Amino acid sequence: MPPSPVSKRGTFKQTFAQALALPLKAVWNEFERIYSEVLTHRADHFDALQMLSVIKLAKGQPAETLRLSALGRMPRRSAAAIKRSR
DSSP, rough: OOOOOOHHHHHHHHHHHHHHHHHHHHHHHHHHHHHHHHHHOOOOOHHHHHHHHHHHHTOOOOOHHHHHHHHEEEEHHHHHHHHHOO
């Protein structure tokens, strides 16, 4: 019988890490959907902008992270105008 792919130490750690990450991916996707929906109603919502930027960073999207963070630091009227223009 061939050895199990999780019998190697490195592969086991990778497999276990993947198992732990699966529920988090689903949660991040749901959070992303919710925060995006909040921003469709109120484009200048500071907390939604900041939380969505954290999610984008976790997903490996640093440019989008910076854009959202910058929008969160702008005066409300400017952030809303920029968000609507996208």
